Amino acid sequence: MSTDWKSFQPLLIPKIPNLHKIDVYEKNGGYKTLKDILTSKDHTPESVTNTVKAANLRGRGGAGFNAGLKWSFMPKPDGGPRYIAANGDESEPGTFKDRQIFEYNPHQFIEGSIIAGYAMDITAVYVYIRGEYRSWINMFQKAVDDAYAKGYLGKNICNSGFDLDMYVHSGAGAYICGEESSLMESLEGKRGYPRVKPPFPAQKGLWGRPTTINNIETLANVPLIMKNGSEWYTSIGAKTHPGPVLYGISGHVNKPGVYEYPTGMLISDLINEVCGGMRGGKKVKAVIPGGSSTPPLRGDQLDGVRMDADSLREAGSMMGTAGMVIMDEDTDMVDVLWRISHFYHHESCGQCTPCRDGTGFLEKTLIKIKNGEGETRDLDLLLDLCTQIEGRTICALADAAAWPVRYTITRFREDFEKRVKKSAFALA
Amino acid sequence: MSNEQQYTFSKEELAEIEKIKAKYPDKKPPVMPVLWMAQEKFGHVEPEVQRLVAETLDLPEAHVYGVATFYTQYYKEKMGKYVLDVCTCLSCQICGGYDILHYLEEKLGIKAGETTEDGKFSIQSVECLGACGYAPMMQITNDVYCNHLTKEKVDTILDDLKKDKLPEFEQIPFPQHQNESSKS
Numbered sequence: 001m002s003t004d005w006k007s008f009q010p011l012l013i014p015k016i017p018n019l020h021k022i023d024v025y026e027k028n029g030g031y032k033t034l035k036d037i038l039t040s041k042d043h044t045p046e047s048v049t050n051t052v053k054a055a056n057l058r059g060r061g062g063a064g065f066n067a068g069l070k071w072s073f074m075p076k077p078d079g080g081p082r083y084i085a086a087n088g089d090e091s092e093p094g095t096f097k098d099r100q101i102f103e104y105n106p107h108q109f110i111e112g113s114i115i116a117g118y119a120m121d122i123t124a125v126y127v128y129i130r131g132e133y134r135s136w137i138n139m140f141q142k143a144v145d146d147a148y149a150k151g152y153l154g155k156n157i158c159n160s161g162f163d164l165d166m167y168v169h170s171g172a173g174a175y176i177c178g179e180e181s182s183l184m185e186s187l188e189g190k191r192g193y194p195r196v197k198p199p200f201p202a203q204k205g206l207w208g209r210p211t212t213i214n215n216i217e218t219l220a221n222v223p224l225i226m227k228n229g230s231e232w233y234t235s236i237g238a239k240t241h242p243g244p245v246l247y248g249i250s251g252h253v254n255k256p257g258v259y260e261y262p263t264g265m266l267i268s269d270l271i272n273e274v275c276g277g278m279r280g281g282k283k284v285k286a287v288i289p290g291g292s293s294t295p296p297l298r299g300d301q302l303d304g305v306r307m308d309a310d311s312l313r314e315a316g317s318m319m320g321t322a323g324m325v326i327m328d329e330d331t332d333m334v335d336v337l338w339r340i341s342h343f344y345h346h347e348s349c350g351q352c353t354p355c356r357d358g359t360g361f362l363e364k365t366l367i368k369i370k371n372g373e374g375e376t377r378d379l380d381l382l383l384d385l386c387t388q389i390e391g392r393t394i395c396a397l398a399d400a401a402a403w404p405v406r407y408t409i410t411r412f413r414e415d416f417e418k419r420v421k422k423s424a425f426a427l428a
Numbered sequence: 429m430s431n432e433q434q435y436t437f438s439k440e441e442l443a444e445i446e447k448i449k450a451k452y453p454d455k456k457p458p459v460m461p462v463l464w465m466a467q468e469k470f471g472h473v474e475p476e477v478q479r480l481v482a483e484t485l486d487l488p489e490a491h492v493y494g495v496a497t498f499y500t501q502y503y504k505e506k507m508g509k510y511v512l513d514v515c516t517c518l519s520c521q522i523c524g525g526y527d528i529l530h531y532l533e534e535k536l537g538i539k540a541g542e543t544t545e546d547g548k549f550s551i552q553s554v555e556c557l558g559a560c561g562y563a564p565m566m567q568i569t570n571d572v573y574c575n576h577l578t579k580e581k582v583d584t585i586l587d588d589l590k591k592d593k594l595p596e597f598e599q600i601p602f603p604q605h606q607n608e609s610s611k612s
Contacts, residue, residue: 015605081453093518093556104602131464131501132557134571135597167451172460172499175555189456190491191498207453250519250560257561257603292518292556323560325519339521343555349498 005269010260011244012220013104020139022146025107031152033227034111037118038160048119052222055230058241060097061087061178061215062291062320064309067222073202074120074210081123083211085187085201086113086219088129089171089178092291093343095323097246098216100258102129102136105220106143110166112222114152117164120212124165127216128183131172141168175347179395180213182349193351194395217246237262238308241319247307251326252279263319264308267297271326282328286412290320292340293400295407299329316407333412334419337404338366344401355398358389362405374420379409435470435480445484458485459495463502472503500554501570508543508550510589513567516553519560528564528577529553535586548590562600572597 009015018024025031037043053068074082086109090098101109113125127144129137144166147153155163169187171177177186181195184206205211221243225233234242241263247270250256254276261274267287271277278284284299289307295317297305305315312319327336345359365382368374386402393399409416437445444465448458462485466477473481473496482489496502503511512532516525529540532551536544540553559565562575574585574595585595 010602010604013602013604015602090558091556094560095556096558096560096562099558100602103599130558131499131570132567135573169457170461170464171501172464173501174499186460187457188454189452189459189495191494248561250563251522255603256563257600259604288518325522325560327522331522336518336522339516339518343517346555 005261005265008244008261011224012108012217012246012260013100019105020103020107020143022107022143022150025105026150029227030107030223031111031150033223034114034152035158037115037226038158038162045119045121048115048226051230052116052119052225055225055233056240056242057218057221057225057233058243058309059215060217060221060245060321062092062293064241064319067214067218070202070214071116071120071212073200074212075202077121081207081209082121083206083209084113084116084120084122084125085180085183085206085211085213086125086127086216087178087180087183087213088127088133088216089175089183090133090216090321091130091175091178091347092293092321092323093340094250094288094291094325095248095321096250097248097258097321097323099133099136100246101216101220102133102140102143106140107147108223109216109220110143110147110152112219113166114157114164115222115226116212116214116219118162122164122212124167126187126206127166127168128177128187129168129170130177131170134170137168137170144168174349175343176349176395176397179397182395183213184211191349193349194397196394238264238306238310240310241308245307245322247274248321248323249275249326250324252282252328252331253277253326254279264306264311267302267305267307267324270307270324275326278326278328280328282330284326285329285331286327286333286336288325288327288404289317289322291323292325292343293403294318294320295403296327296333296411298411299327333408333415334366334370337408338363338370340404340408341366341401344397348397348401352393352398354389354392355401358385358398359401361385362389362401366405369416369419372419372421375423376417376420377423378420379413379416382409435466435477437465437469437480437484441465441469442484449485455485455487456491459487459492460499463492463496467502471509472506474505506543506547509548509569511550511552511569513552513554513557513570514540515555515557515559515563515565515567517556519556520563520565523563525564528566528579528582531579531582532586535582568594574598575600 049071057067058064176182177192182192186192201211245263248258286296288296341363345363348355348359350356386406389398389402448461478492482492514529543550564577565575
């Protein structure tokens with residue numbers, strides 16, 4: 001269903017001055033949904049999970065998995081502690097959306113977390129925020145303190161007998177900690193090494209107990225769904241990937257920034273209408289739709305491509321975090337790809353050989369090409385390396401490093417051909 | 429320089445550490461927050477400071493070392509008073525991040541990864557800081573973000589820092605809130 005995006009009013013970051021203050025949030029109906037759920041007999045943990053599942057709220061952290069379905073993987077309560085780890089690590093290049101929630105509407109996220117906590121019988125929510133976001137960690141801590149003071153967190157929330165704690169945990173600079181099992185390792189006070197799955201977090205997560213990891217924006221959607229129902233929610237945006245979404249748009253557009261619109265927006269509308277077109281009236285050369293790991297699309301192949309999982313899959317990419325990087329015709333894709341590869345090489349945790357050595361090999365080869373010392377066969381070597389890397393490691397960082405290499409070379413081969421020497425003895 | 433500095437936590441800080449411990453069901457998790465506290469106080473987490481953290485939390489020094497060296501924001505050696513972390517990743521790269529980095533290097537006479545002789549400034553070229561729409565940008569000593577950098581803006585920031593004046597937090601308005609108010 002195509003909602004008219006021009007009349008869309010933001011729901012995750014609504015236009016209400018000072019909404020980050022708890023009094024203002026309450027005055028605008030905040031925490032009312034939570035109270036209804038906790039105190040009315042119409043709601044049970046199962047009914048909440050089912051409503052979120054029916055709303056097809058797809059995770060906003062990158063993988064796009066149905067959040068309600070994820071919640072339903074949690075085993076039956078056994079009286080022991082159970083956790084939510086809320087993922088605010090937000091380190092994928094091109095992504096800067098969750099911090100808007102901490103800054104402008106933290107209580108909607110807190111309310112969503114408490115509702116999720118009720119649905120899964122959670123003991124404590126650990127909110128993991130990247131260490132670089134010091135300013136936003138402080139802002140968010142204040143919001144948590146206020147929620148405790150008003151009785152929305154802690155013991156006997158809204159006199160319902162339900163207890164839930166929320167703790168803020170600061171990262172310290174490691175992209176890998178956005179990977180859910182690495183995030184748990186980091187929360188447990190260790191080096192952020194991803195874990196082998198299974199066991200999955202729902203079976204054995206934080207401190208060996210059942211745990212669900214959700215993205216910040218995902219949880220901020222929960223109060224909307226519980227207030228307005230799953231049918232209302234699925235009527236927003238793309239049919240198979242519904243809801244509002246924060247598009248973080250950067251690069252060569254006139255008005256970069258984070259914008260909230262329904263899913264399924266045409267990429268061309270986002271560039272031309274929302275962001276006021278390209279800087280200097282230039283042509284679009286490439287669009288990375290959802291953070292640096294998602295394959296770039298060519299500017300001349302954007303017709304009709306929409307920002308939702310299905311449309312982007314058809315176009316040969318992914319929704320990722322909806323952190324879009326727009327590049328104009330003057331952009332050198334060799335330089336861009338080298339910088340992306342440098343990032344993944346730097347951030348590889350080093351556990352798996354294909355990733356630890358592979359990302360270094362990718363970067364080294366790209367430096368060679370960038371410096372004009374590469375040969376045609378190096379391009380094929382890079383593609384072959386990607387095949388050697390993909391799917392052979394504990395976590396998806398290696399895939400995230402390989403995909404941009406594979407698709408930048410295949411889709412922008414002319415940029416690379418220009419920079420390399422013909423191999424001396426090319427195959428006939 | 430061999431004047432061994434004695435690193436200790438005050439009574440108040442130890443009380444704060446007890447509060448941190450209460451947030452977690454296990455002994456290890458306070459490592460990261462306590463390393464942060466230590467870095468805030470001492471300006472770095474050199475091995476001596478790591479030892480203090482290990483002793484305070486009753487953990488093996490090797491564990492604390494392992495954690496401190498995994499995360500880039502912990503300074504494993506002394507840094508300048510102001511560490512200028514210039515983002516050069518993807519969106520910043522294509523919007524002039526390297527120009528800002530090179531301008532800073534030229535102005536301060538040091539390269540990324542180095543510290544000025546007076547110990548006032550260090551420069552680092554860092555990975556994505558999550559301010560992609562406000563590129564180019566930098567972060568000062570793990571704290572405030574400086575967005576939409578130009579050479580002029582860098583000049584002002586450096587002049588202020590020389591007088592120990594840190595830039596203030598810049599709130600970047602949510603564009604959809606702005607557009608509508610300008611229409612009406």
